[in-house]
Amino acid sequence: MQITKPKAILQKVLPLFLCLAMLAGLLPVSPLGTMLINDAEARGAARGPGGGAAVAGPRGAAAVGPRGNAVAATPRNYVHTGNASVAAGPRRAYAEGPRGGAAYVGPRGAAVRGPYGGGAVVRTMPVGARAVAIAGATYYVASGVYYRPVYEGSTVVYQEVENPGAQ
Amino acid sequence: MIEKRRTLYRQWVPLGAALVLSFCILAPAWSAEAPKKAKAPDIEPKAGEVLRQMCDYLKNLQQFSVQAEVTEDVLLTSGQRIQYARSVEASVRRPDRMRAESVGDRDNRQLVYDGKTITLMDRSKNFYTTITAPPEIDAALDHGVQAFNLRAPLADLIYTKSYEYLTAGALSGFYAGLSKVQGVPCHHLAFRQKDIDWQIWIENSPTPAPRKFLITDKTAQGLQFTAVFTRWNTSPQFEEGLFTFVAPEKAEKIDILPAATPAPPKKGQKR
Numbered sequence: 001m002q003i004t005k006p007k008a009i010l011q012k013v014l015p016l017f018l019c020l021a022m023l024a025g026l027l028p029v030s031p032l033g034t035m036l037i038n039d040a041e042a043r044g045a046a047r048g049p050g051g052g053a054a055v056a057g058p059r060g061a062a063a064v065g066p067r068g069n070a071v072a073a074t075p076r077n078y079v080h081t082g083n084a085s086v087a088a089g090p091r092r093a094y095a096e097g098p099r100g101g102a103a104y105v106g107p108r109g110a111a112v113r114g115p116y117g118g119g120a121v122v123r124t125m126p127v128g129a130r131a132v133a134i135a136g137a138t139y140y141v142a143s144g145v146y147y148r149p150v151y152e153g154s155t156v157v158y159q160e161v162e163n164p165g166a167q
Numbered sequence: 168m169i170e171k172r173r174t175l176y177r178q179w180v181p182l183g184a185a186l187v188l189s190f191c192i193l194a195p196a197w198s199a200e201a202p203k204k205a206k207a208p209d210i211e212p213k214a215g216e217v218l219r220q221m222c223d224y225l226k227n228l229q230q231f232s233v234q235a236e237v238t239e240d241v242l243l244t245s246g247q248r249i250q251y252a253r254s255v256e257a258s259v260r261r262p263d264r265m266r267a268e269s270v271g272d273r274d275n276r277q278l279v280y281d282g283k284t285i286t287l288m289d290r291s292k293n294f295y296t297t298i299t300a301p302p303e304i305d306a307a308l309d310h311g312v313q314a315f316n317l318r319a320p321l322a323d324l325i326y327t328k329s330y331e332y333l334t335a336g337a338l339s340g341f342y343a344g345l346s347k348v349q350g351v352p353c354h355h356l357a358f359r360q361k362d363i364d365w366q367i368w369i370e371n372s373p374t375p376a377p378r379k380f381l382i383t384d385k386t387a388q389g390l391q392f393t394a395v396f397t398r399w400n401t402s403p404q405f406e407e408g409l410f411t412f413v414a415p416e417k418a419e420k421i422d423i424l425p426a427a428t429p430a431p432p433k434k435g436q437k438r
Binding site for chain 2: 138149150152154157
């Protein structure tokens with residue numbers, strides 16, 4: 001479990017970012033947020049620069065980042081190089097893995113909001129996802145969560161959407 | 168420890184205000200372009216001259232096609248770094264036609280610009296999307312980057328303003344000597360920016376084309392992107408329909424997410 005170095009950095013950087021977050025009104029204080037993270041964990045999860053990559057809190061807290069970018073607890077060495085991409089399931093929060101592999105589950109299955117105010121976005125589908133065609137469009141479903149493929153920059157990613165069959 | 172923290176809190180407000188201001192000014196996502204208020208870069212004259220020769224040469228090519236072998240580092244969740252590879256073929260016909268194909272370990276992608284729209288296609292997944300674009304290559308690329316975060320490290324070489332874009336974020340640059348890339352003698356230049364260091368090998372000949380391009384991402388543990396240009400063709404025979412996108416059967420059109428912070432570009436802003 002990461003201890004010394006990231007914690008030291010967090011302790012120096014966190015007050016500045018908390019100030020920034022407060023000024024921007026973006027601390028995770030949504031009703032959903034308060035259900036899922038407590039103060040100690042919110043302190044632990046910090047936001048990265050430019051609203052992008054974030055660092056996991058010491059207890060793997062899942063927090064909502066700025067502009068709704070969701071961040072989930074990540075394993076020690078994972079390096080985000082852009083918007084943090086996680087998908088929310090009703091009971092799971094996880095981060096992208098390489099080549100369709102590794103999905104990491106948040107410790108309390110936190111459900112978080114995604115970027116752009118819409119559904120959370122993942123770059124690789126979780127293990128066990130299957131494709132379904134609904135009204136001529138392709139969706140993927142995993143653990144009861146539906147995803148729609150969408151371009152982000154020049155790559156295809158998957159954005160969580162409401163169950164299209166139920167609309 | 169506690170005292171340090173107290174001092175930090177005292178300086179909290181002005182520091183926080185400064186941070187807010189700097190966040191408003193700086194672009195959020197990393198790219199080769201720097202904040203607009205960069206001070207004059209410290210570029211060695213010989214390096215600047217060689218780079219400018221290359222850029223002048225490229226921008227005066229009315230059409231060309233080039234093949235490149237690209238390798239990119241990726242950091243796995245375990246901390247292990249591995250390298251993925253792809254082959255890129257780009258065709259450009261100035262002022263308003265462009266096509267790029269990228270076939271590699273992870274995907275098989277395509278970009279087609281026909282003067283009116285940019286179409287991105289993922290052949291391995293069979294999805295594509297279309298963006299309305301301005302009628303000229305530079306403007307179309309700019310639009311793609313600003314509105315949709317399209318990332319194409321090699322696109323910097325295609326702009327007619329390539330010299331300005333390549334040196335926009337440069338803090339320093341120097342001439343590293345002569346080096347051979349695939350047997351071709353080249354000038355080796357090295358530049359530093361805030362978030363990346365990059366190097367370029369430019370043919371030492373009357374046709375100073377780039378032969379190798381290497382980017383080191385300092386914000387991501389030194390992950391590297393390398394492109395070796397294996398073939399330049401400055402009088403290509405473009406086949407009919409090369410710059411027209413035709414959706415394959417069963418390919419599905421999907422949406423594209425707007426960039427996270429779509430700030431409207433000011434006049435004179437480089438990117």
